[in-house]
Amino acid sequence: MTQPANAIPRAYDAGAVEQRLYQNWWNSGYFAPRIDPSRETFCVVMPPPNVTGELHLGHALTASLQDALTRWHRMRGDPTLWLPGKDHAGIATQWVVERALAAEGTDRHELGREVFEDRVWEWVDRYGNTIDEQHRRLGASCDWARLRFTLDPGPARAVRTTFVNLFNKGLIYRHERIINWCPRCSTALSDLEVDYEERDGKLYHIRYPMADNPDESITVATTRPESMLGDTGVAVHPEDDRYHDMVGRSALLPIVGREIPVVGDTAIEREFGTGALKVTPGHDVVDFEIGERHGLPIINVIGFDGCMTDAAGPRYAGMERFAARAAVADELDSLGLLERVEDYHHSVGQCQRCSEVVEPLISLQWFLNVGQHTHPDSIAGRAHAAVADGQIEIVPERFARVYLNWLENIRDWCISRQLWWGHRIPVWYCASCGGHAAHIDDPAACVSCGSAEIEQESDVLDTWFSSGLWPHSTLGWPEQDSQDLAHFYPNAVLETGYDILFFWVARMIMLGIENTGDVPFRSVYLHGMVLDAEGQKMSKTRGNTLDPLDLLEQYGTDALRFALTTGTAPGNNLRLSNEKLESARNFANKIWNAARFVIAAVEDRDDLHGWSDPVAAQHREDRWIIGRLDALTADVNRCLAEFELGEAQQKLYDFVWNDFCDWYIEMAKVRLREDDGAVAVTLVHVLERSLRLLHPFMPFVTEEIWQNLVSRIPAPESGLSPSIMIAEYPQTDQMRTAPDAESEMDVVMQTIRAIRNIRAQLRIPAAQKLEAVIESNGMRRVVEEEREAISVLARIDPLRVADSESGEGATGVSLVVNPLVVRLPLTGVVDLDAEQQRLDQELESTRRNEARVEQLLANDNFVSKARPEVVEKERERLRSLSEQRERIEDIIAHLGA
RNA sequence: GGGCGGUUAGCUCAGAUGGUUAGAGCGUCUGCUUUACACGCAGAAGGCCGGGGGUUCGAGUCCCUCACCGCCCACCA
Numbered sequence: 022m023t024q025p026a027n028a029i030p031r032a033y034d035a036g037a038v039e040q041r042l043y044q045n046w047w048n049s050g051y052f053a054p055r056i057d058p059s060r061e062t063f064c065v066v067m068p069p070p071n072v073t074g075e076l077h078l079g080h081a082l083t084a085s086l087q088d089a090l091t092r093w094h095r096m097r098g099d100p101t102l103w104l105p106g107k108d109h110a111g112i113a114t115q116w117v118v119e120r121a122l123a124a125e126g127t128d129r130h131e132l133g134r135e136v137f138e139d140r141v142w143e144w145v146d147r148y149g150n151t152i153d154e155q156h157r158r159l160g161a162s163c164d165w166a167r168l169r170f171t172l173d174p175g176p177a178r179a180v181r182t183t184f185v186n187l188f189n190k191g192l193i194y195r196h197e198r199i200i201n202w203c204p205r206c207s208t209a210l211s212d213l214e215v216d217y218e219e220r221d222g223k224l225y226h227i228r229y230p231m232a233d234n235p236d237e238s239i240t241v242a243t244t245r246p247e248s249m250l251g252d253t254g255v256a257v258h259p260e261d262d263r264y265h266d267m268v269g270r271s272a273l274l275p276i277v278g279r280e281i282p283v284v285g286d287t288a289i290e291r292e293f294g295t296g297a298l299k300v301t302p303g304h305d306v307v308d309f310e311i312g313e314r315h316g317l318p319i320i321n322v323i324g325f326d327g328c329m330t331d332a333a334g335p336r337y338a339g340m341e342r343f344a345a346r347a348a349v350a351d352e353l354d355s356l357g358l359l360e361r362v363e364d365y366h367h368s369v370g371q372c373q374r375c376s377e378v379v380e381p382l383i384s385l386q387w388f389l390n391v392g393q394h395t396h397p398d399s400i401a402g403r404a405h406a407a408v409a410d411g412q413i414e415i416v417p418e419r420f421a422r423v424y425l426n427w428l429e430n431i432r433d434w435c436i437s438r439q440l441w442w443g444h445r446i447p448v449w450y451c452a453s454c455g456g457h458a459a460h461i462d463d464p465a466a467c468v469s470c471g472s473a474e475i476e477q478e479s480d481v482l483d484t485w486f487s488s489g490l491w492p493h494s495t496l497g498w499p500e501q502d503s504q505d506l507a508h509f510y511p512n513a514v515l516e517t518g519y520d521i522l523f524f525w526v527a528r529m530i531m532l533g534i535e536n537t538g539d540v541p542f543r544s545v546y547l548h549g550m551v552l553d554a555e556g557q558k559m560s561k562t563r564g565n566t567l568d569p570l571d572l573l574e575q576y577g578t579d580a581l582r583f584a585l586t587t588g589t590a591p592g593n594n595l596r597l598s599n600e601k602l603e604s605a606r607n608f609a610n611k612i613w614n615a616a617r618f619v620i621a622a623v624e625d626r627d628d629l630h631g632w633s634d635p636v637a638a639q640h641r642e643d644r645w646i647i648g649r650l651d652a653l654t655a656d657v658n659r660c661l662a663e664f665e666l667g668e669a670q671q672k673l674y675d676f677v678w679n680d681f682c683d684w685y686i687e688m689a690k691v692r693l694r695e696d697d698g699a700v701a702v703t704l705v706h707v708l709e710r711s712l713r714l715l716h717p718f719m720p721f722v723t724e725e726i727w728q729n730l731v732s733r734i735p736a737p738e739s740g741l742s743p744s745i746m747i748a749e750y751p752q753t754d755q756m757r758t759a760p761d762a763e764s765e766m767d768v769v770m771q772t773i774r775a776i777r778n779i780r781a782q783l784r785i786p787a788a789q790k791l792e793a794v795i796e797s798n799g800m801r802r803v804v805e806e807e808r809e810a811i812s813v814l815a816r817i818d819p820l821r822v823a824d825s826e827s828g829e830g831a832t833g834v835s836l837v838v839n840p841l842v843v844r845l846p847l848t849g850v851v852d853l854d855a856e857q858q859r860l861d862q863e864l865e866s867t868r869r870n871e872a873r874v875e876q877l878l879a880n881d882n883f884v885s886k887a888r889p890e891v892v893e894k895e896r897e898r899l900r901s902l903s904e905q906r907e908r909i910e911d912i913i914a915h916l917g918a
Numbered sequence: 919g920g921g922c923g924g925u926u927a928g929c930u931c932a933g934a935u936g937g938u939u940a941g942a943g944c945g946u947c948u949g950c951u952u953u954a955c956a957c958g959c960a961g962a963a964g965g966c967c968g969g970g971g972g973u974u975c976g977a978g979u980c981c982c983u984c985a986c987c988g989c990c991c992a993c994c995a
Contacts, residue, residue, distance in 0.1 A: 423921080587943090588930085596931085610958090613954085616954080671933095671941095671942070687959095781948070813952090816952090873939090884975085895937090
C-alpha cells in the first residue's frame with residue numbers, strides 16, 4: 022500500500038526530526054535575544070560545564086529546566102538570552118592532561134610551564150567542544166554566538182579587574198596560614214573543596230612525661246601519632262581539676278626530647294579522650310589557633326609531598342606520612358609510652374577531586390577577606406542582606422536558610438592554587454626593591470622603583486573565583502558601555518543544583534554585588550540530584566550511570582527531558598528509571614498520534630478559518646474543552662512563574678491525555694460523521710494551543726507537529742509565526758470558562774462511565790450493543806444533543822430518550838446519574854435479586870454521603886464560619902444527593918412491578 | 919553538636935492560598951486488532967496521608983512532640 026507523499030508517519034521518530042529542527046532553529050537566528058525596550062528582559066546563564074566534561078544527567082536536567090524557562094519567556098515575547106559557557110576547571114583539567122603526560126612517560130615539570138599550558142590548550146581545542154554539541158542534541162536554545170569560556174579575554178579581564186580592585190582595597194591579601202593541602206594535586210584547597218568521610222581509624226593514647234618530674238605524666242589522645250613530632254604544647258581545659266597542677270609546667274615530648282608547655286585553653290573538651298590535647302600548630306587547624314593564642318612555635322614535620330620533613334628528625338625524614346604513623350606508634354610502644362590503641366570511627370578530610378587525604382599545612386597563600394555577615398559593608402554582609410532582605414529569592418525557600426547559615430560562619434577564602442592551568446594571579450614581585458603590586462595589564466616594570474626585574478606570581482586562582490563573576494563577566498563587565506550588561510544584568514534567574522549553592526551561587530552573589538553594586542540575579546532556582554532507580558547517587562565507580570545520549574537515542578530527546586523534569590518538586594532529588602522514560606516516550610507518541618488524527622480529520626476542509634479564535638464553536642463539548650484549555654493555560658503560566666515546572670507538565674499531561682484524547686477526540690469522531698464544522702475548528706484550536714503550551718518542555722515533537730499542522734490549514738488573520746519556537750505563548754487575557762458546559766459534560770461523562778462500568782461488571786462483550794432508555798428529568802436537550810456521543814462511547818443502540826420516570830424498563834438495570842436515569846432492559850442477563858442488591862448498595866452509599874453533608878450543614882459553626890461559597894457548594898451537593906437518593910428509592914419501589 | 923529534607927496506593931512520586939469521596943506513572947486483575955495511538959482503549963482492585971498531641975466548623979496541608987531513613991554544615995583531638 023502506498024502512502025501519499027506528505028503522509029505523517031504512524032509512530033513518532035524522534036531521531037529523524039531532532040537534528041533537522043535544531044539546525045533550522047539555529048540558522049533562523051531564533052536563539053539570539055530580540056531587544057525590546059518595552060519589555061523586561063529574561064537572562065539566564067548556563068552553569069559553565071568543565072571543558073573536560075561529558076554531558077551527564079545532571080547537565081541534562083539543568084539544560085532541560087533552563088531551556089524550558091528560556092523558551093517560555095521567548096514565546097512570551099520577552100527579550101530572552103540563555104548564555105552558554107564553559108569552565109577551564111583548573112584542577113580537573115590539569116589532572117586530565119597530567120595523566121595523559123604520564124602515559125607518554127613525561128610530566129609537566131619536565132615540559133615547563135609554558136609548554137604545559139600549550140598542551141592543555143591543545144587538549145581544550147581538541148576535546149573541549151564535545152559538551153556543546155551534546156547540549157545541542159538536547160535542544161538547548163542558547164545563544165551560541167555568545168558562548169563564553171572562563172579563560173576568554175573578556176572574562177579574564179573581569180578576573181584581573183576584580184582581583185586588582187580587591188587587592189587595592191586590601192581585601193585580598195597574602196598570608197602564611199594553615200590551609201588544606203592535597204599532596205597528590207600539590208595545591209592548596211579551600212575549605213569547601215575538602216570532603217569529609219567517615220573512616221575506621223585508631224585512637225592512640227600517648228603518655229608524655231612531665232619535664233620536671235618523669236614519674237608524673239600527661240596522656241594525650243590522637244588519631245595521627247606521626248604529627249606528635251611537631252608538637253609544641255599540650256592543652257587542657259583550664260578548669261579541669263585533673264590537670265590543674267600541670268598547667269604552666271612542661272612536658273617532655275617523647276622521641277624528640279623537646280620541652281613543651283602545658284597550657285589551659287577553653288577549646289578543650291574535658292570529656293573527649295583523656296581531656297588533654299597534644300598541640301601541633303603546623304598540622305592541625307584547631308591546634309594552629311590554640312598555638313596562636315598561647316604563642317606556641319610552629320614546626321612543620323610533614324611536607325608538601327606528604328612525606329616527613331627534616332624537622333621530623335633523621336629517623337623519619339623522607340618517610341611517607343602513613344608509614345611514619347605506624348613507625349612512630351611502634352617506637353612509642355617500644356618506649357613504653359603508648360598506653361593503648363583503640364578502634365576509632367572518625368571523619369577524615371579528603372580532596373574533592375582526587376580523594377587523597379588532605380593534610381593541613383602552614384603555607385603562604387592568597388586570601389579574600391569576606392568579612393563578617395554582621396558588617397553591612399563587608400562582602401559577606403552584603404551577600405547576606407541580599408537574600409535576607411529578599412532582593413534575591415531562593416527556590417525552594419528552605420535553601421535560603423542554608424545559604425544564610427553558611428555566610429554567618431564564613432571564613433576568609435583561600436583563593437590561590439599551586440597549579441599551572443588557570444588565571445595566573447596578577448601580582449608582580451620586584452626583585453630589585455622587594456615590593457609587589459597587582460595589575461590588570463601586564464606591567465613592564467616595577468611601579469615603585471622602575472626596575473624591569475619583575476616576576477609574576479606563579480599561583481593561579483581558584484576556578485570558582487572566575488565562575489563567581491559569571492553573570493557579569495560574560496556580559497561585558499568591566500566595559501562601561503556594554504549593551505549586554507545593561508540589558509541582561511541582573512540576570513532574571515540562576516538555575517543550578519543545590520550541591521553548588523556555596524561553591525558557586527554564594528560566590529556569584531558576593532562578587533556580583535562587589536563588582537556591580539547590584540545583585541547578580543533576582544531568583545535562584547535549585548534543582549535536586551538525579552539518582553538511579555534505586556535511589557543511589559550515580560557514579561562511575563558504582564557503575565550505575567546512565568548516559569543521557571544513549572537515553573535520548575533510545576527514547577527521544579523530548580521524552581528524556583520530560584522524564585527528568587516531571588513529577589518532581591524544586592530542590593528534591595529525583596530517581597530516573599526506565600519506566601519513567603517509557604512513560605514520557607509514550608506521551609510524546611500520544612501527542613503525535615492525536616495530531617495525526619486531527620490533521621487527517623481536518624485536511625482538505627474549507628471551513629477552518631476561525632480556528633485560532635473559534636467563536637462559532639458553541640457546542641457544549643467545544644465550550645467544555647476550550648474552558649478546560651483556558652484553565653490549563655492559567656495553571657501552566659502560574660506554575661512556570663513559580664518555577665513549578667514539574668506541576669506544569671503534570672497538568673499538561675493530564676489535559677492532553679484525559680480531557681483532549683480520551684474525551685474530546687472520541688466525541689469529536691461522532692460529530693465528524695455528521696460533518697459538524699465547529700468540531701474541526703475546535704480540534705485544530707485545542708491542538709495548536711496545546712502544542713504551544715507544551716513546547717518549552719517538549720520542543721521537538723511540538724515543532725514537528727506544529728509545522729505539519731499549520732502547513733495544512735489557513736493562516737489566521739493575525740499572521741502565522743514561522744516556528745512554534747517564536748509563536749506566542751498562550752495567555753489567558755479572557756478566560757472562556759463555561760460552567761454550564763462543564764456541569765452538563767460532567768453528567769454526560771458520568772453517564773457513559775456508568776454504562777461502561779456496568780457492562781464490564783456484567784461481562785457484556787464489547788461488540789454487543791445494548792438498547793437503553795435515558796430518562797432525562799429536565800435535561801432532555803442535553804441528552805438529545807449528546808445522544809450520539811453516548812450511544813457510540815457507551816455502545817448503546819438504540820438509545821431512546823424519555824422525559825421522566827415512566828416506569829419503563831423496570832426489569833433489568835437502572836443506573837442513576839442524577840438527574841438522569843439510564844434503563845437497560847437486560848432481562849436474562851441480570852435477575853431481580855441481583856439488581857435489588859446492587860440498588861440497595863447504591864442507596865446505602867448515597868445515604869451515607871447525604872448524612873455526612875447533612876451533618877456538616879447542621880453544624881452552625883460551619884455555616885457561620887466557612888466561606889459562603891463553600892457552604893453553598895455543600896448545600897448544592899446535599900440537594901443533588903437527596904435527589905439521587907429519592908430516584909434510587911423510587912426505582913426500588915417499582916422493582917419487579 | 920547544629921540544621922534541613924523525607925515518611926501519602928505494591929513501587930516511584932505529585933499534592934499553591936486549610937474546604938467534597940486524596941491523585942499520577944509503573945505494576946496487578948478483567949475485557950478489547952472500536953481505521954490517531956497495543957508506546958493503545960475500556961473497566962476494576964488497592965491509601966486511618968509514619969505514631970501521638972494541639973489549633974480550627976474543617977488538617978495530607980498549620981503548630982508541638984516522638985520514631986525511622988537520608989542529606990548538609992561544624993576546628994568530634
